[in-house]
Structures are given as structure tokens and as C-alpha cells.
Amino acid sequence: MTKKLSLYRIIRNRIRLWIDLFVLWITAKAFGWMLAIFLSFPYRSRMSHNNGIAGQGQMKIVGNPEFPEHPFYAAGKVFPVRVRHASATFLDDAMNCIRSISIKLSHNRFKSPFDIEMNSGQTSLFWSAASFLKFGSMRKEKWGVEYVEYNRLYPEGLKGAQQAVRRHATSFHNVHYYSKTPFLFVGKDGIKRYAKYRVKPFDDEPESGIDNNPSDWDMSNQRVLPHETRGRNFLKYEYEDRVKREGAKYRLQIQTRIAQDDDDPEVFNNMILWDEQIFPWQDLGVIEITEVLDWKESTRMGFSVNNMPKTLGVLPAKSIFDYNSLNYLRAHSEIARKARMWSYWFWGVPPEIPDNDNRNVSDWGK
Amino acid sequence: MSTEKNPQEICKECHEKTRIGYQYNDGFFGPKLRSINHLEVGRSKIISSPITITLEFLYLVYEKVRDFFVRIWHSLFPRRPKIWGEHKNTRIVGTLRYAHRNELDVPIHHLKIEFWARTWWLQWRKLSEAYSDYEGNFVLPFDLRTARSWKIKKVQAEVYQFTHTYYDGGLLKLHEERFKVLPIRKKDLIGMSYNLRTVRLFLWEYRTDTMVPRVVIKDHDKDAPQKYSQGRKDALIAQILPIELTKIKHLEQIKLAPETISLQDIQNDYPESLTVCIEKKLPGYTRSDEWFGLRMMNGMNRGYFEPDPTEPGMYWIKYFGVCNYPHNNEYALPTAEIKFRIKENGLPTPVEIHLTGPLNAIDKNPWQKHLFTPESGDKWLYAKRIARVNGGFSTEVDEHFCGTHLNTEQYAIAAYRNLRLNPLSELLLPHLKEVVLINHSADKMLLQEYIPSATALTYEGLQLRNKDVMGVLDWNGWKPMRVLSEAHTLARAENLFWNVVTEYVDWFFAEKEDGIKKYWKEIYRMSEDLVNNAVPVFLSDVNLDSLSPEEKHLAQNRLTYYCGQYGFEKNKNRQVRNGELKAVSPLTLSEEYNETDWNGLKQACSYMIMMATFMHTWINEHQYDDMGEVLYNCGGLRFSEKPEGVLQPESELSIAPDLTRSTQMLFFTNFLSRTEYGFITRNEEHDINPEFKKRLEVHRKAFSDLGVNIDNIESRTNI
Structure with missing residues (x-):
């Protein structure tokens, strides 16, 4: 039912918006600084995805794009590319972890016209800045068990975890990765759209590591299985061997939809999928990785949602509960990446993950 | 013209006279009973000391004052039905299940759950309401902004138990009482769903320690699935006090000076019963065959007349005794099978009484049989008493x-x-x-x-x-x-x-x-x-x-x-x-x-x-x-130590209940006859469908x- 327009309502809503924006801004800034001061600098650590391996090669935009025309994604255009795969959050590939790919359309450690970060699973474990902060505050990790209370309280978070973790992944290459929260997409036609991205193996190799019957009770237990024979770095070794042997080839895809005035806020909800019948995935480009970077170079790399053209950037958020606030938070935590770089300069790059029997750990000290 | 009344008129008069129902009002310092739940077989929790009564009075005053302020408080901060919030973008979810260890997987359906917020200035705001589905699952959609507003001090989900329906101005109303409060930390509400998980409720649980289906009542005052209505309690307490005081007086007297009290005194202290009244006006009538048949047919026993398979017009009423159940050896409870003939006036008259089982403390053979007829002389009278007592026991139990x-x-x-x-x-x-x-x-x-x-x-x-x-x-x-x-x-x-x-x-x-x-x-x-x-x-x-022929029969x-x-x-x-x-x-x-x-x-x-x-x-x-008369009928006759056992006259008090049991019996039969509240036509609580009335x-x-x-x-x- 349409409410009556009144000056009071306009002023009230405007004040609410200002307050919400201020809370969002202060939260994002505080979060970034807290990460920088208490994690990135003293521990030389990323926020989560420390256990990774990077490679480089090139990406070619498809010759006949079916997605709306965009100057950045001109047909046949070729970009230098770096990707970094990682397992969050533990330093053990054999644990039940989320796997990720971060893509940078350049061969630099940081500077790039376009970065994008994706995780395994179609939906996420959190959906807004507020939920992400709650997620972080309820981690309470101990020997590979974490988020016990979070999983109990937030059923969508639990479901997201069940969808996203890949315990039995045989390779970083054959996992499907999703950007989840949508981004802006303003193409040549000037029409505002929203876009989601995903990456899958070029040859449609079946996805590995999916548990089809996950436990509601034991989802927080990410420990290596009893009698596990795979080592702490087996996924990284497999990727290194694969790239040396045959390279790693991916298909980057995009899903777009036109922005509408009356869009339900749930459009931006990374827990809700866009109907693929209505908004089909279109091929965007083909990534070919031909070279694996060493541990130091891989560790020195950084990715940011700020590394995007203005027409493909982060969607604005209105409050910490806004689904777009998740990318807003990412965009405002740049200080944490810088603090990590300073820590490398100050303390040196952290050592490679050894192939020892210190299993189920997530920090360098164990 | 004879001035003597016939038995029917006397019975009718006595019925009217002995009808139970009077008000107790014994002044400020009169003894008080806290509640029906404080009744005891022995000495109930009666308050009789003036000091205690005064303190009790002061406490009641305090309770009234407290209740007054609670009412004021509730009227200042009412719980209005309006549901706050425009965008129901977040949900409280959960499942209701029974808490009993044998029912952990049994869902509780259709219980109402409400989600409430309280502002810093203590006003209540309802954010959502829903019912659990058949699987016990519930979803309470609410506006996250409203719940997380700075104005809100705390939020909580509340489970309501449906208690009763009533009619208000001809309209049916449902009454639900808050059964459980589930506090939620406001800062834990972050969108999507908040899971209250499985909420286990101790609600109308079946007892596991009984042979028949019974409900669990942990504490009848504080932790019971139901409570008596106040009107019920008030009516009962007012009715029960006089007889409770009588019982207490008897028990004290038996304890301190037993030589000063007799069974007759006890009988006289309780309100006059129907049989006592009739006996005064028509001596011997209540022990007659006519009265025996009348009461078996239309009295408390509401006896079932089983047609005799061999003799048309003859019927049997059977009161089964101790059978093979665990029993003591002090009281007689033989099986009584009474053969009746229906008279021309339509009322039954006993013609035979068959007793199976011991009638004295010496011969304990459970299968011994005794037959009595009107020709048995005094023993016919005794046999009727035994059958009556067994009938009373069987009817009650x-x-x-x-x-x-x-x-x-x-x-x-x-x-x-x-x-x-x-x-x-x-x-x-x-x-x-x-x-x-x-x-x-x-x-x-x-x-x-x-x-x-x-x-x-x-x-x-x-x-x-x-x-x-x-x-x-x-x-x-x-x-x-x-x-x-x-x-x-x-x-x-x-x-x-x-x-x-x-x-x-x-x-x-x-x-x-x-x-x-x-x-x-x-x-x-x-x-x-x-x-x-x-x-x-x-x-x-x-x-x-596997049973013996007698047991099988x-x-x-x-x-x-x-x-x-x-x-x-x-x-x-x-x-x-x-x-x-x-x-x-x-x-x-x-x-x-x-x-x-x-x-x-x-x-x-x-x-x-x-x-x-x-x-x-x-x-x-x-x-x-x-x-209502110990010698006429009671829960059980004692064997006594004499070889005649229960085949003795009423004057032989060694087979009647002792004084303590006598006062207790009269107390119970009187107390249990005092309903005085909860009738269809009076409809005190407006819960009876007017159509039924x-x-x-x-x-x-x-x-x-x-x-x-x-x-x-x-x-x-x-x-």
C-alpha cells in the first residue's frame, strides 16, 4: 500500500539514511584498521586465504559475446592474467575448506584494471557487513573446529558452508567458483545492470570435492579425516604439476540483469541465486595459466574490488545490513592489505607451509 | 386419613433436606485453607492461629497491592496487536518439540509464537507472530530495521499455550497463555534467518511411571499443564472448610482423648446424609430389600443389570472383589453377585446374594462360596451390607x-x-x-x-x-x-x-x-x-x-x-x-x-x-x-478377629471402619459431592457453547x- 508523502517522512528517511551510511562507513573503516593493526601487520597475514598458490598466463575475451556489450570486455581482447588459488582458512589442504580463486587482469602483484575474488559454492556463509562481522566474531576456532555457534544460530550460514566447502577436492582447477554478491555493469548501451561472475574449468571437468549429504551437526568440524594420507600441500602440488604438464584453462562467465526501480533487495542477496533460465550464464573469457609463481611472489600478491573500471565496480550500500555492504567492506579494507605488505618489508615474507604433521592449524605459529 | 407419609415422600423430603451446598463464613479469624492442593487425608494445611491468620491477611493485602501495581504497569505498557515494521526481510526460525526423553522427535504443532521487542522506554512492540506447522517448524518474518532500531532495548520470542475458549458477547474467543520466553540478543539479528533451533517444551507430557495414561504434574501449584480457575478454587475452599475443620477436630480428639469420641459422634458431626435422614423418619427402611434394589438401580452405583441367561426376568449385578490383585488381610472384599427380580413397579428386589472369597480373617480360601437369600435371616441383612459395601467400593474405584x-x-x-x-x-x-x-x-x-x-x-x-x-x-x-x-x-x-x-x-x-x-x-x-x-x-x-479353572472363570x-x-x-x-x-x-x-x-x-x-x-x-x-453413613456403607468392612467375620450386625463396631477411617470417609464423600462450580447451565466461565445449554x-x-x-x-x- 502506498504511504502518503509528507515532509516528515522525507526528512525522517533522509536522516535514517545518513545515520546508516555513517555507521556503515565507520564500521568498514574500523574493520580495516583493526585487521591492519591486530592481524595483517603483526602476523603478516591475510584475513583468511593465506594458504594459496598463484600462476599467470593470459585471458582472452570471447570472440562473440552474448552478454551486453561492454568496452572493457571487447570481443577478442586479450589481458595478461594472474590467478591465485587458496584454501580458507586453514594451512592444510586436506581439511574441509572453502577453496577460492582470485583473478587479476595484469601481471603485477597488485596494480590491475580489474580484480575479482571468488569462492567455491554458489552461495556464501554471510550476506552483509553485519553478518560478516558476526561471522568473524563467532569463529572461535580450536584445532580445526570453528563457527559452532554461528552455524547453530544462522541456518543460511550453515547451508552456505555446506555448499561452499570442498573437502575432497582433487584439484583447485576443477572446482567452480562464484563471485556471489553482484557488481555494477554499465555497458555500451548505458543501461545499468548488475553482474555476477563465475569460473569453471574450460573442459567442463566434473566439479570435485562436493559432499552431497553434509551433516548439520558436524559442519563446524573441518579437521582432516582420520587416517588421512594426503599432505598439507597436496592441492598446491597438484596445481603446480598440472600447470607444468598441461596448463590450467578456465572459463570465466558472467550473469547480468537489468536494474529496475522496484528490484527487491533480495536481488543483491548472495544467498539467493538468480534464476539461470531468466539470467543465463554467458561466456566472458578464457583464462589460460601457463606458469606457476613461487611462494614469495604468490604471497606478495594482493587483490581488491577497488581494482575495477567504474562501470564494473562495487554497488553502493546503504547500511551494514544491506547485502551490498559486503563488497563495501572489502573496498574499505585496503589498509589491511597495505599493512600486510609493510609487515613483509618489516618482518620478511612468511615461510612456506611445511609438509609436516602439524595438521588442523590455521596460523603460522603452530 | 393416615398422617403417615409413604417412603417415596420421605425420601424426597430427605433428598431436599440433605442436599449439599451452603456458604462458609466464619469471620476474620476463622480458619482458612490456602488451596485445594493443600488438602490432606490427615491434617490439611489449615491456618488457624490468629497470628498466622493476621500474617496471612497481610500477605494477601501485599499480593493485592502488588497485583494492583502489576495491572497498572501492564496498562501503562500494553501489548498491542499491531505488528511493527514494513519490510519482513528477516526471519526467526525454529522447531517446537516435546522435551520428554521419549518424545524428543515428536513435533508440537499449531502453537503460537510471537516475536516482541521492548523499547528503552519500556513499550512493547510486536514484530511478528506465527503458528508452528505440523512438523513443529515456525517462521516469524520481521523487519530487521525495526528490530535493530536504537529504540529497542531487548527482543524475545514467546511461545503461547492455547488454554481454553470462551464466549464473549456470543463470539468465540481463544485464550492463550505465555508458556515460554526465548530471549534473543538483539545484536545477533543480522538478516536472513536467526535459528532458535529446537525449542523443547515440557507440555502435556505422558507419565512413564503409570500403567494408565496420565499427565505429568511436577508441582500442582507452579508447574502443572493447567490451573484451576479462581472461581473454582474460591468455591471449593469455602465449601470444604467446615468439613475439613470437623475432620481435624476428630483426628485431634482421637489422638488426645479417644475415650471421648464414638463413631456415632463422628457421624453426627457431619451434615446429615440421605440414609441417616430417612432412618430417623422410617427406621429400617434403608436396610430393606426395597431400598437396596432402588439404590442399586437409581443410586450412586447405577448398577448394570445383566440378564440371567437361564431365567427370564431375572438380572444380576456383580461387584468383583479383590480378585487376584495385591491386597491386605484386614479388610473383606469378596466378589458379590446379586440376583434381582424386577417387580411390578419396575424396581428390582434382591433374591440371592452370592459371595465368593473370605468373609473372616481365618479362612482365607479365595474361592469359597456363600449363598444368601431372604430366607437366610439376619445373614441376609449382613450379606446385603457386604454387597452394598463392595458395590460402594467398586463404584468408586x-x-x-x-x-x-x-x-x-x-x-x-x-x-x-x-x-x-x-x-x-x-x-x-x-x-x-x-x-x-x-x-x-x-x-x-x-x-x-x-x-x-x-x-x-x-x-x-x-x-x-x-x-x-x-x-x-x-x-x-x-x-x-x-x-x-x-x-x-x-x-x-x-x-x-x-x-x-x-x-x-x-x-x-x-x-x-x-x-x-x-x-x-x-x-x-x-x-x-x-x-x-x-x-x-x-x-x-x-x-x-495358564490360569487355574477358578481364575479363568x-x-x-x-x-x-x-x-x-x-x-x-x-x-x-x-x-x-x-x-x-x-x-x-x-x-x-x-x-x-x-x-x-x-x-x-x-x-x-x-x-x-x-x-x-x-x-x-x-x-x-x-x-x-x-x-454418607458409615454403618450403612463404607469403603471396606474389617474382618475382625471373630470367626463370624463380616457376617455380623452393624452394632458390631469391630467390623466397621475405625474412627480415623470413618471421619476420613465421611470427609471424602462429603467433599467429593461438593462440586458447586463448573456447571453446564450456570456456565460460570462462559466456556460452554450456548447451543448446548x-x-x-x-x-x-x-x-x-x-x-x-x-x-x-x-x-x-x-x-
């Missing part, structure tokens, strides 16, 4: 406690556990309420304390007997008592009331057809609870071939008689659950509406109402008539002609 109290409780538990949105809750719950409370009190006062000490059966024996009698109680196929003659007024009244109930239930089903069908699954679940928790059919779990004799007495059709197709053939037939076996179950359901509803109202009322209100009023005269005042028919079993 079998017909009254099992047939109405326990029988109604099993339906009450199943109904309260399951009927919420189904209109049957409106039909049944007003009649099923409070029975579990009074049964809980009866457990301690009667079953555990009084009866085992004043009759032949032990507590264990009583429990086993209850289970067996419950094994012949079923709604399916039940019919009111067959009318033997015009003088069989009880049966005529019973049939008339049954007609009123069935017509009322037919009308209700027609009115509420859609709702009953829509929420059919509630009925299915009620039925499952009912059947799964029912006792096995009597003797269905006994291998008769007794068992079969009991089964045959009980089937007639309780309207039990043993050949009905009943359910086997957990290896037991269950006595109670299912209301339905279908989760969806099933046309074939419709008439059966109506029959079952009528049966529940019938048991909880007329059937209980009849026995209840006649208790003091038939058990209207239909009953139509037959006021007809009932009156049968000696039944419809204003005295209880709407529920609450005493």
Missing part, C-alpha cells in the same frame, strides 16, 4: 475413578496435546479441563493414602485394577444404559442426556464442518496419542490357559460383565501398538479428512462429553447419599421428572 476420571483424562491429554486450531477444541476442551488436576490430587489423597488404608486393595492392587477396568473403556460402540422399566430413572435420564449430547454434537459438526476437515491432522494426532497410550484390552495380554465372568457394564464391544477391530491390543479405538487412521471416520468422530466427541459431564455428575453427586434447557422438565436438576449437571470433571 471402577465406575467413578476409572470410568469417568481416568477415562476422561486420557482424552483430555490427547486433546490438549493436539487440538488447537481445529474447532473440536471449542467443543471438547470446556468439558475436558481440570480433570488432570483433580486426578493428580486423587492420586495422593485417595489412591496412595486413604483407599489402601481403608479397604482391602493395596496401592499396587488399585493401580492394576485401574488398568484392567480402563481395558474395557472405549468410545466405539458405547451406548447409554438400557432402560429396564419406567422406574429405571437413571437409565432414562442417561438416555435423554445422551440424546441431547449427540444432537448437540451433530449440530456442532454441521456448523464447523469446514474447520474440522481443514485441521483434520490435529484429530489424527490426537487419535494416535490416544491409541498409543491406551491400556491393552482387558485380558488381551493374559494367557487364559473369574476372568471370563468379569470380562463378560464389564462388557455390558461399560458398553464395551470386545469384537471391534482395534489397533495393536507396541504389541498390545489397545482398548481405545482410533478416531481416525488418516492424516487427511476421511468421510468414513466422520460419524465415528461424532460418536467419540459425544462420548467424551458424556463421560466428563453426566456420567461423572451422577456418581459424584450421589456419593454422600449412598456413602439451550438444548438442555428444552428438556428441563423431562429431566426434573426423572429426578435430575439440569442445573446440577457438571460441565467438567473437576472434583
Whole structure:
């Protein structure tokens, strides 16, 4: 039912918006600084995805794009590319972890016209800045068990975890990765759209590591299985061997939809999928990785949602509960990446993950 | 012209004179009773010291002042029905299940859950409300912004228990009480869903320590699934105090100066009973064959007259004694089988009394048989007394406690556990309420304390007997008592009331057809609870071939008689659950509406109402008539040490109950006859459907002609 327009309502809503924006801004800034001061600098650590391996090669935009025309994604255009795969959050590939790919359309450690970060699973474990902060505050990790209370309280978070973790992944290459929260997409036609991205193996190799019957009770237990024979770095070794042997080839895809005035806020909800019948995935480009970077170079790399053209950037958020606030938070935590770089300069790059029997750990000290 | 009145007139006069019901008002310093739950077989918690009374008074004043301020507080911060918030973008989710260890996977359906916020200035704001579904799951959609607003101090989910319906200005209202508060940290609300997970409720749980379906009551004052209404408590306390004080006086006197009190004194201290009154005006009449037959037919016992298979016009009433139940050796309880002939005036007269079992403390052969006839001289009189006492015991334990109290409780538990949105809750719950409370009190006062000490059966024996009698109680196929003659007024009244109930239930089903069908699954679940928790059919779990010939004959004799007495059709197709053939037939076996179950359901509803109202009322209100004189009738006769045993005159007090049991018995029969609250036509709590009352009023005269005042028919079993 349409409410009556009144000056009071306009002023009230405007004040609410200002307050919400201020809370969002202060939260994002505080979060970034807290990460920088208490994690990135003293521990030389990323926020989560420390256990990774990077490679480089090139990406070619498809010759006949079916997605709306965009100057950045001109047909046949070729970009230098770096990707970094990682397992969050533990330093053990054999644990039940989320796997990720971060893509940078350049061969630099940081500077790039376009970065994008994706995780395994179609939906996420959190959906807004507020939920992400709650997620972080309820981690309470101990020997590979974490988020016990979070999983109990937030059923969508639990479901997201069940969808996203890949315990039995045989390779970083054959996992499907999703950007989840949508981004802006303003193409040549000037029409505002929203876009989601995903990456899958070029040859449609079946996805590995999916548990089809996950436990509601034991989802927080990410420990290596009893009698596990795979080592702490087996996924990284497999990727290194694969790239040396045959390279790693991916298909980057995009899903777009036109922005509408009356869009339900749930459009931006990374827990809700866009109907693929209505908004089909279109091929965007083909990534070919031909070279694996060493541990130091891989560790020195950084990715940011700020590394995007203005027409493909982060969607604005209105409050910490806004689904777009998740990318807003990412965009405002740049200080944490810088603090990590300073820590490398100050303390040196952290050592490679050894192939020892210190299993189920997530920090360098164990 | 003779000035002497005939016995009927005297009986009528005495009936009017001994009708129970007067107000107690003994001034400020008069003794007080805190509540019905404080009643004891011995000395109830009566407050009699002036200092304690004054302190009690001050405490009550404090409570009233406190309640006043609580009311003010609630009026300042009302809970309004408006639901705040525009965008229901977040949800509280969870599942309601029973907390009992045997029911951890059983969902609780259709309980109301509300989500409330409280502002810093203490105003309540309702954010959402919903009902749990059949799987116990609930979803409370709410506006996250509103819940997380800076104005909100705290938020909480609240589970409400449906308690009763009532009529306000002709409109049906549902009353729900807050059952559980589930606090939620406001800062944990972050969008999407917040999971309250499995909320386990101790709600109408079945006891696991009883042989018959009973509800768990942990503390009758604080932790019971129901509470007596205030009007019920007030009425009862006012009524009970005089006799409670009498009982206390007797107990003190017996303790301190037993030589100053006699059984006659005790009898005289209690209100005059029907038989005492008649005896004064017509000595010997209450011990006559005429009175014996009259009371067996139309008195408290409402005896079932089983036609003699060989002799037309002759009937049997059978009161089974200790049978093979655990018992003591102090009290006599032989099986009494009384042969009657129906006289020309339609009333029965006893012609033979067969007693099976010991009649003295010396010969303990349980199969010894004794036959008495009117030609047996004084022994005929003694035999009638033994049969009367056994009849009193059997009626109280079998017909009254099992047939109405326990029988109604099993339906009450199943109904309260399951009927919420189904209109049957409106039909049944007003009649099923409070029975579990009074049964809980009866457990301690009667079953555990009084009866085992004043009759032949032990507590264990009583429990086993209850289970067996419950094994012949079923709604399916039940019919009111067959009318033997015009003088069989009880049966005529019973049939008339049954007609009123069935017509009322037919009308209700027609009115509420859609709702009953829509929420059919509630009925299915009620039925499952009912059947799964029912006792096995009597003797269905006994291998008769393993019994001795006497035991087998007794068992079969009991089964045959009980089937007639309780309207039990043993050949009905009943359910086997957990290896037991269950006595109670299912209301339905279908989760969806099933046309074939419709008439059966109506029959079952009528049966529940019938048991909880007329059937209980009849026995209840006649208790003091038939058990209001110790020497005439009592719970049990003592063997005494003499070889004659119980075959002795009333003047032989060694076979009568001792003084303590006598005062306790008179206290109980008087107390239990004092309903005084909760009647259909008076409808004190506005919970009885006006249509039921209207239909009953139509037959006021007809009932009156049968000696039944419809204003005295209880709407529920609450005493």
C-alpha cells in the first residue's frame, strides 16, 4: 500500500539514511584498521586465504559475446592474467575448506584494471557487513573446529558452508567458483545492470570435492579425516604439476540483469541465486595459466574490488545490513592489505607451509 | 386419613433436606485453607492461629497491592496487536518439540509464537507472530530495521499455550497463555534467518511411571499443564472448610482423648446424609430389600443389570472383589453377585446374594462360596451390607475413578496435546479441563493414602485394577444404559442426556464442518496419542490357559460383565501398538479428512462429553447419599478377629471402619459431592457453547421428572 508523502517522512528517511551510511562507513573503516593493526601487520597475514598458490598466463575475451556489450570486455581482447588459488582458512589442504580463486587482469602483484575474488559454492556463509562481522566474531576456532555457534544460530550460514566447502577436492582447477554478491555493469548501451561472475574449468571437468549429504551437526568440524594420507600441500602440488604438464584453462562467465526501480533487495542477496533460465550464464573469457609463481611472489600478491573500471565496480550500500555492504567492506579494507605488505618489508615474507604433521592449524605459529 | 407419609415422600423430603451446598463464613479469624492442593487425608494445611491468620491477611493485602501495581504497569505498557515494521526481510526460525526423553522427535504443532521487542522506554512492540506447522517448524518474518532500531532495548520470542475458549458477547474467543520466553540478543539479528533451533517444551507430557495414561504434574501449584480457575478454587475452599475443620477436630480428639469420641459422634458431626435422614423418619427402611434394589438401580452405583441367561426376568449385578490383585488381610472384599427380580413397579428386589472369597480373617480360601437369600435371616441383612459395601467400593474405584476420571483424562491429554486450531477444541476442551488436576490430587489423597488404608486393595492392587477396568473403556460402540422399566430413572435420564449430547454434537459438526476437515491432522494426532497410550484390552495380554479353572472363570465372568457394564464391544477391530491390543479405538487412521471416520468422530466427541459431564455428575453427586453413613456403607468392612467375620450386625463396631477411617470417609464423600462450580447451565466461565445449554434447557422438565436438576449437571470433571 502506498504511504502518503509528507515532509516528515522525507526528512525522517533522509536522516535514517545518513545515520546508516555513517555507521556503515565507520564500521568498514574500523574493520580495516583493526585487521591492519591486530592481524595483517603483526602476523603478516591475510584475513583468511593465506594458504594459496598463484600462476599467470593470459585471458582472452570471447570472440562473440552474448552478454551486453561492454568496452572493457571487447570481443577478442586479450589481458595478461594472474590467478591465485587458496584454501580458507586453514594451512592444510586436506581439511574441509572453502577453496577460492582470485583473478587479476595484469601481471603485477597488485596494480590491475580489474580484480575479482571468488569462492567455491554458489552461495556464501554471510550476506552483509553485519553478518560478516558476526561471522568473524563467532569463529572461535580450536584445532580445526570453528563457527559452532554461528552455524547453530544462522541456518543460511550453515547451508552456505555446506555448499561452499570442498573437502575432497582433487584439484583447485576443477572446482567452480562464484563471485556471489553482484557488481555494477554499465555497458555500451548505458543501461545499468548488475553482474555476477563465475569460473569453471574450460573442459567442463566434473566439479570435485562436493559432499552431497553434509551433516548439520558436524559442519563446524573441518579437521582432516582420520587416517588421512594426503599432505598439507597436496592441492598446491597438484596445481603446480598440472600447470607444468598441461596448463590450467578456465572459463570465466558472467550473469547480468537489468536494474529496475522496484528490484527487491533480495536481488543483491548472495544467498539467493538468480534464476539461470531468466539470467543465463554467458561466456566472458578464457583464462589460460601457463606458469606457476613461487611462494614469495604468490604471497606478495594482493587483490581488491577497488581494482575495477567504474562501470564494473562495487554497488553502493546503504547500511551494514544491506547485502551490498559486503563488497563495501572489502573496498574499505585496503589498509589491511597495505599493512600486510609493510609487515613483509618489516618482518620478511612468511615461510612456506611445511609438509609436516602439524595438521588442523590455521596460523603460522603452530 | 393416615398422617403417615409413604417412603417415596420421605425420601424426597430427605433428598431436599440433605442436599449439599451452603456458604462458609466464619469471620476474620476463622480458619482458612490456602488451596485445594493443600488438602490432606490427615491434617490439611489449615491456618488457624490468629497470628498466622493476621500474617496471612497481610500477605494477601501485599499480593493485592502488588497485583494492583502489576495491572497498572501492564496498562501503562500494553501489548498491542499491531505488528511493527514494513519490510519482513528477516526471519526467526525454529522447531517446537516435546522435551520428554521419549518424545524428543515428536513435533508440537499449531502453537503460537510471537516475536516482541521492548523499547528503552519500556513499550512493547510486536514484530511478528506465527503458528508452528505440523512438523513443529515456525517462521516469524520481521523487519530487521525495526528490530535493530536504537529504540529497542531487548527482543524475545514467546511461545503461547492455547488454554481454553470462551464466549464473549456470543463470539468465540481463544485464550492463550505465555508458556515460554526465548530471549534473543538483539545484536545477533543480522538478516536472513536467526535459528532458535529446537525449542523443547515440557507440555502435556505422558507419565512413564503409570500403567494408565496420565499427565505429568511436577508441582500442582507452579508447574502443572493447567490451573484451576479462581472461581473454582474460591468455591471449593469455602465449601470444604467446615468439613475439613470437623475432620481435624476428630483426628485431634482421637489422638488426645479417644475415650471421648464414638463413631456415632463422628457421624453426627457431619451434615446429615440421605440414609441417616430417612432412618430417623422410617427406621429400617434403608436396610430393606426395597431400598437396596432402588439404590442399586437409581443410586450412586447405577448398577448394570445383566440378564440371567437361564431365567427370564431375572438380572444380576456383580461387584468383583479383590480378585487376584495385591491386597491386605484386614479388610473383606469378596466378589458379590446379586440376583434381582424386577417387580411390578419396575424396581428390582434382591433374591440371592452370592459371595465368593473370605468373609473372616481365618479362612482365607479365595474361592469359597456363600449363598444368601431372604430366607437366610439376619445373614441376609449382613450379606446385603457386604454387597452394598463392595458395590460402594467398586463404584468408586471402577465406575467413578476409572470410568469417568481416568477415562476422561486420557482424552483430555490427547486433546490438549493436539487440538488447537481445529474447532473440536471449542467443543471438547470446556468439558475436558481440570480433570488432570483433580486426578493428580486423587492420586495422593485417595489412591496412595486413604483407599489402601481403608479397604482391602493395596496401592499396587488399585493401580492394576485401574488398568484392567480402563481395558474395557472405549468410545466405539458405547451406548447409554438400557432402560429396564419406567422406574429405571437413571437409565432414562442417561438416555435423554445422551440424546441431547449427540444432537448437540451433530449440530456442532454441521456448523464447523469446514474447520474440522481443514485441521483434520490435529484429530489424527490426537487419535494416535490416544491409541498409543491406551491400556491393552482387558485380558488381551493374559494367557487364559495358564490360569487355574477358578481364575479363568473369574476372568471370563468379569470380562463378560464389564462388557455390558461399560458398553464395551470386545469384537471391534482395534489397533495393536507396541504389541498390545489397545482398548481405545482410533478416531481416525488418516492424516487427511476421511468421510468414513466422520460419524465415528461424532460418536467419540459425544462420548467424551458424556463421560466428563453426566456420567461423572451422577456418581459424584450421589456419593454422600449412598456413602454418607458409615454403618450403612463404607469403603471396606474389617474382618475382625471373630470367626463370624463380616457376617455380623452393624452394632458390631469391630467390623466397621475405625474412627480415623470413618471421619476420613465421611470427609471424602462429603467433599467429593461438593462440586458447586463448573456447571453446564450456570456456565460460570462462559466456556460452554450456548447451543448446548439451550438444548438442555428444552428438556428441563423431562429431566426434573426423572429426578435430575439440569442445573446440577457438571460441565467438567473437576472434583
